[in-house]
Amino acid sequence: MFTKILYPTDFSIPAQKALDYVKHLKGAGTQEVTVLHVIDRRGLDDLARFSKRDIHDIEKELEKKATAKIKPIAEELTETGFTVNTMITQGGPCVEIMRVADEEDASLIIVGSRGTGNIEDMVLGSVSYKLIKRSRKPIMIIKR
Secondary structure, three states, X not given: OOOEEEEEOOOOHHHHHHHHHHHHHXXXXXXXXXXXXXXXXXXHHHHHHHOOOOHHHHHHHXXXXXXXXXHHHHHHHHHHXXXXXXXXXXXXHHHHHHHHHHHOOOOEEEEEOOOOOOOOOOOOOHHHHHHHHHOOOOEEXXXX
16 A cells, blocks of 8 residues: 655654654555655755855755765665665755655655654644645654
8 A cells, every 4th residue: 555655854753763663564565665854945044144154065064964864774774675765855844745755656654743843842843734734645643
């Protein structure tokens, strides 16, 4: 039923918990997983206005860190038996997740209920909430 999963991650604890659910779906017929990390472009644009550092250097640094974090996830999923694709994009997280889900023809999106946002006591993170409201794809939200 869910042969191709999109797993967006911000590398937070709830995202790690969602990864455990991705792995459990191997036994249910899931064959392929796309691991996606979105570098939030909105934060970069704000940073560019106030930082003395070159924004392109900051982008490269963020991509390098994301690549280092996404690699062990891909290896773990490959060891589980999945075909794995990794992607690092820039933009608004919700928009990018929905775009990649459509482009990759994902049959399911699995995300943690909250990410690395600043508001600790939210029941549902803003990205998860927007995905529920806007996505045309099925979504599994994993509570923390």
